[in-house]
Amino acid sequence: MSEVLRLGIAGLGTVGVGVVEIVQKHGALLKRRTGCEVAVSCVSARDSSRDRGVDLSGYGWVDDPVTMAERDDVDVVVELIGGSEGIAYDLVKTALSNGKSVVTANKALMAHHGAELAELAEANGVGLSYEAAVAGGIPIIKAMRESLMGNEIAALYGILNGTSNYILSEMRTGGRGFADVLKDAQAKGYAEADPAFDINGTDAGHKLTLLAAIAFGVKPNFDAVELNGIEHLLLEDIQFAEELGYRIKLLGITQKIDGAVVQSVEPCLVPRSSPLWAIEDVYNAVYVDCDAVETPFFSGRGAGRMPTASSVMGDIVDLARGIRVPVFGMSSMHLLDAVHAPMDRVKSRFYLRLNVVDEPGVMASITAVLRDFGISIESMVQRGRAPGEAVHVVLKTHGALTGDMRTAVEQIGALDVSVEKPCLIRIEDDL
Numbered sequence: 459m460s461e462v463l464r465l466g467i468a469g470l471g472t473v474g475v476g477v478v479e480i481v482q483k484h485g486a487l488l489k490r491r492t493g494c495e496v497a498v499s500c501v502s503a504r505d506s507s508r509d510r511g512v513d514l515s516g517y518g519w520v521d522d523p524v525t526m527a528e529r530d531d532v533d534v535v536v537e538l539i540g541g542s543e544g545i546a547y548d549l550v551k552t553a554l555s556n557g558k559s560v561v562t563a564n565k566a567l568m569a570h571h572g573a574e575l576a577e578l579a580e581a582n583g584v585g586l587s588y589e590a591a592v593a594g595g596i597p598i599i600k601a602m603r604e605s606l607m608g609n610e611i612a613a614l615y616g617i618l619n620g621t622s623n624y625i626l627s628e629m630r631t632g633g634r635g636f637a638d639v640l641k642d643a644q645a646k647g648y649a650e651a652d653p654a655f656d657i658n659g660t661d662a663g664h665k666l667t668l669l670a671a672i673a674f675g676v677k678p679n680f681d682a683v684e685l686n687g688i689e690h691l692l693l694e695d696i697q698f699a700e701e702l703g704y705r706i707k708l709l710g711i712t713q714k715i716d717g718a719v720v721q722s723v724e725p726c727l728v729p730r731s732s733p734l735w736a737i738e739d740v741y742n743a744v745y746v747d748c749d750a751v752e753t754p755f756f757s758g759r760g761a762g763r764m765p766t767a768s769s770v771m772g773d774i775v776d777l778a779r780g781i782r783v784p785v786f787g788m789s790s791m792h793l794l795d796a797v798h799a800p801m802d803r804v805k806s807r808f809y810l811r812l813n814v815v816d817e818p819g820v821m822a823s824i825t826a827v828l829r830d831f832g833i834s835i836e837s838m839v840q841r842g843r844a845p846g847e848a849v850h851v852v853l854k855t856h857g858a859l860t861g862d863m864r865t866a867v868e869q870i871g872a873l874d875v876s877v878e879k880p881c882l883i884r885i886e887d888d889l
């Protein structure tokens with residue numbers, strides 16, 4: 459092990475500056491902990507003239523970050539630019555090919571190219587770490603890839619996107635609609651100017667892809683994630699859920715059904731008894747269903763400068779200690795091409811909100827459709843509006859296959875009495 463580990467930090471935005479701050483603040487502590495000096499050789503961003511609030515004067519400046527991968531004074535490339543393609547992909551690929559370890563916070567890159575990059579890292583005998591890419595400051599990759607390796611994992615449930623969790627929390631506590639809270643989240647800097655990836659499930663899907671790969675020993679496959687976001691949720695859904703004893707959370711879920719891997723991101727009703735119920739605001743959490751340790755639960759800050767930089771530093775410390783762990787928990791040649799199953803085969807109870815005309819016989823026609831699919835109703839809530847206007851009816855069903863439930867809901871939505879697309883949400887009672 460060498461006495462100095464030299465970093466090239468590509469990207470000096472939210473996370474990159476946090477990493478520089480920690481290296482500067484905890485240099486002596488890091489040296490005592492690792493027996494090795496952690497030093498920054500060079501940094502890169504688009505604008506070299508911008509004051510970033512940290513002293514960069516002792517570091518080399520690199521205009522084209524890909525050239526970091528060729529420098530003799532860089533042992534580890536720390537990729538904090540972002541994006542699944544383009545410069546981040548080129549930089550990571552070149553660094554690994556040139557025998558340099560890579561630490562990244564880039565979930566999009568790892569979800570789309572993880573299998574290829576893991577192989578490249580192995581072929582070149584270097585590390586590829588991405589703790590910060592999943593659930594920000596929570597050390598979930600380390601837990602999954604190291605501590606839980608003695609367990610067979612049956613399922614994993616995560617609140618993996620802080621922005622959507624913040625929006626759902628604010629809608630509930632403030633009694634405000636989705637669009638209003640989203641605007642507020644953007645003003646506070648919790649949501650990007652283009653918040654699409656946060657609210658349509660893509661960001662959580664990237665993270666889920668990586669967790670599923672480790673949990674089941676399969677190649678990461680983002681295309682197999684079924685994505686359902688929170689855009690269509692009404693304040694009424696959140697209030698009805700609460701009345702029924704639940705909170706709505708955007709969950710990334712992966713589980714095995716008859717040997718096939720199911721991956722989904724979707725809003726779910728979570729019961730008060732679940733530890734996920736209490737995870738509010740921008741926090742993240744992961745609940746793992748294991749055979750030996752049962753159901754470990756991890757929670758903490760899922761984003762932000764210092765929590766994310768903390769995870770990046772954890773990976774850097776491993777490299778400083780000479781520790782390299784297989785990227786997805788096993789050698790690439792042992793990772794399987796997963797057989798993926800659609801959500802249709804998942805059985806659960808459901809919340810179904812309908813907006814229907816208020817006239818005799820309406821409920822009979824709805825229950826007739828459900829009966830045809832063998833779906834029985836556990837309870838029903840109706841919220842009246844002004845006389846003659848449509849009403850919201852909320853049904854809670856007993857267990858049913860998602861495929862049956864979806865077809866039934868399509869048929870109900872097509873009935874003349876339905877005035878708006880029904881809203882179907884899975885209930886996760888077993889958490």
Ligand SMILES: NC(=O)c1ccc[n+]([C@@H]2O[C@H](COP(=O)([O-])OP(=O)(O)OC[C@H]3O[C@@H](n4cnc5c(N)ncnc54)[C@H](OP(=O)(O)O)[C@@H]3O)[C@@H](O)[C@H]2O)c1
Pocket residue numbers: 468469470471472473474502503504505506508521522523537538539540541545563564565566590591594760761762763766
């Ligand atoms: N922010 C979080 O809380 C968080 C949490 C977990 C993971 N992540 C991940 O961490 C990564 C970085 O996120 P961030 O929030 O720090 O992003 P950010 O604030 O937008 O910073 C991105 C940095 O990359 C630089 N950059 C962009 N294009 C470049 C190019 N062509 N050449 C050189 N530098 C370039 C930018 O330069 P300029 O500053 O000059 O524009 C900027 O410094 C992403 O993969 C993100 O998904 C972020």
